[in-house]
Amino acid sequence: MNIPWTVECLDKTDSTQAVLKRQAMNGAAEGVVVQAWEQEGGKGRHGRIWTSPPGNLYMSFLLRPQCNAAGIGQLSVLISVAAYDAVSAFADNLSLKWPNDLLIQNKKCAGILLETEIDEQNIAWLAVGIGVNVNSAPEDGVCVQGTEVDTLRDKILDSVSLHYDAWKEDKYKGIEQKWLDAAHPKDTKMEIKLGKRLEQGYFHGLDENGNMLLRDDDNNLRTISAGDVYLV
Numbered sequence: 165m166n167i168p169w170t171v172e173c174l175d176k177t178d179s180t181q182a183v184l185k186r187q188a189m190n191g192a193a194e195g196v197v198v199q200a201w202e203q204e205g206g207k208g209r210h211g212r213i214w215t216s217p218p219g220n221l222y223m224s225f226l227l228r229p230q231c232n233a234a235g236i237g238q239l240s241v242l243i244s245v246a247a248y249d250a251v252s253a254f255a256d257n258l259s260l261k262w263p264n265d266l267l268i269q270n271k272k273c274a275g276i277l278l279e280t281e282i283d284e285q286n287i288a289w290l291a292v293g294i295g296v297n298v299n300s301a302p303e304d305g306v307c308v309q310g311t312e313v314d315t316l317r318d319k320i321l322d323s324v325s326l327h328y329d330a331w332k333e334d335k336y337k338g339i340e341q342k343w344l345d346a347a348h349p350k351d352t353k354m355e356i357k358l359g360k361r362l363e364q365g366y367f368h369g370l371d372e373n374g375n376m377l378l379r380d381d382d383n384n385l386r387t388i389s390a391g392d393v394y395l396v
């Protein structure tokens with residue numbers, strides 16, 4: 165069943181994510197989408213700023229997946245794959261980087277922020293924020309090509325609906341395989357920032373909860389659930 169998207173478009177806001185989270189806490193239904201043409205306080209992962217000048221895609225949408233907290237990792241993989249499928253029509257050489265960055269030739273064109281409220285081990289709501297560089301990008305980023313903001317928004321939402329249905333029908337393995345096909349290959353050398361520590365290793369795959377498996381030089385595997393990855 166398609167998610168019944170209802171899109172609220174704002175010219176300017178602090179952060180679509182902050183607006184959506186307030187609505188989520190007030191009981192908003194699955195499918196509510198908040199979009200803005202410009203954000204004055206855009207939020208990135210790990211408390212970073214998401215610079216949000218006018219003209220890019222800034223949207224947040226609400227899911228109520230009715231699963232336990234462990235499902236968040238699978239949902240993160242699902243959202244990345246859905247965004248990848250939609251954006252790939254407007255980007256050559258698109259790839260994914262764990263946990264959920266979209267890159268064009270190793271430069272970021274889109275970022276995804278997942279925030280959730282857990283109620284007695286279950287996900288009460290999941291707020292998904294997506295920013296895509298359409299008309300401008302920061303110095304270290306890049307834009308997608310040949311689309312309008314609203315067209316891209318609708319394509320991403322359609323794709324999320326499609327993949328969410330598949331996930332509910334227990335087709336996660338297929339989604340995970342799509343993620344693996346779109347991401348850095350097995351054994352890619354990487355550095356990962358874990359708090360203040362920078363560690364090196366080789367990408368080995370994902371576990372069943374979307375965590376990254378990192379192999380070290382002695383072939384020991386480590387499960388990584390959060391952190392910033394730098395491809396070496």
Ligand code: BTN
Nearest residue numbers: 179181206207208209275293295
């Ligand atoms: C990242 O750090 O890669 C995630 C960036 C997420 C940015 C989007 S833009 C729409 C939504 N509103 C925000 O304030 N952040 C997310």
